[in-house]
Amino acid sequence: QVQLVESGGGLVQIGDSLRLSCAASGRTLTTNRMGWFRRAPGKVREFVAVVWWSDGNPSYADSVKGRFTISRDNAKNTVYLQMNSLKPDDTAVYYCAAGRGPLYYLEREYDYWGQGTQVTVSS
Numbered sequence: 078q079v080q081l082v083e084s085g086g087g088l089v090q091i092g093d094s095l096r097l098s099c100a101a102s103g104r105t106l107t108t109n110r111m112g113w114f115r116r117a118p119g120k121v122r123e124f125v126a127v128v129w130w131s132d133g134n135p136s137y138a139d140s141v142k143g144r145f146t147i148s149r150d151n152a153k154n155t156v157y158l159q160m161n162s163l164k165p166d167d168t169a170v171y172y173c174a175a176g177r178g179p180l181y182y183l184e185r186e187y188d189y190w191g192q193g194t195q196v197t198v199s200s
Contacts, residue, residue, distance in 0.1 A: 078103045078104060078189070079101055079102070079103040079104055079105055079107065079108060079175050079188070079189040080101070080102045080103050080189075081099055081100070081101055081173050081174070081175060081189055081190065081191035082099070082100045082102075082191060082192070083097060083098065083099050083171065083172065083173050083191040083192065083193060083194040084097070084098050084099075084100075084194060085097040085098050085194060086171060086194030086195045086196045087195075087196065087197070088197045088199060089163055089196075089197070089198055089199070090198070090199050090200075091163065091164060091165065091198060091199070091200055092162055092163065093163050093198070094159070094160060094161045094162075094163065095160045095163065095196060096157055096158065096159050096160070097113070097157065097158040097160065097171055097173075097194060097196075098155055098156070098157055099111065099113075099155065099156045099157075099158075099173030099191060100153070100154065100155050101154040101155065101156070101175060102154065105130075105154055105175065107177070107188075108130070108175040108176055108177050108188070108189070109129060109130055109131065109176075109177040110127055110128065110129045110130060110175070110176060110177065110181060111127065111128055111130070111149060111156040111173060111174070111175050112124065112125070112126065112127040112128075112173065112174045112175075112176070112181060112187060113125040113126045113127070113147065113156075113158045113171060113172070113173055113174075114171070114172045114173075114174060114184065115167075115169035115170065115171045115172065115196075116169055116170050116172070116193075117166070117168060117169040118168070118169075120169075122172070122184060123138065124138050124181075124182040124183075124184075125137070125138050125141055125145065125158070125171070126138065126141065126145055126147040126158060127147065127181040127182070128147045128148065128149050128156060130149060130151060133148065133149060135147045135148075136181060136182075138182075140166075141160075141167075144160065144161050144162045144163075145158060145159065145160050145161070146158070146159040146161075147159075156173060158171070158173075160196070163196075163198045164198060165198050165199075165200050166198075167196060167198050168196060168197050168198050169195075169196060170193040170194065170195050170196075171193060171194050171195075171196055172190055172191055172192075172193045173190075173191045174187035174189060174190045174191070175187060175188065175189040176188050176189070
């Protein structure tokens, strides 16, 4: 089992920044990547970003490319999501997830999920 705990959410204004953290514990070696997803009110959960433990290579959804940066600290088993230039459309519950396999943008490719952290961008 892998346990994931997110932190760092909050209420911010348009254009502000936030950094989310996701601390992993347990059998993390059974996974090879960490992803961030989000669920906005009334919408399905969607892929945001992913990073591989081995080389730190990231991938992003088009909607956040250039504004969000995902990174990892292998020594701390922690993944970060730096979110800049936040918009109201970024308002959602953000989840980190751990998994392996090629289809990193699909929920079903992730075996472990955190409880989520709320991000609200106020206009």
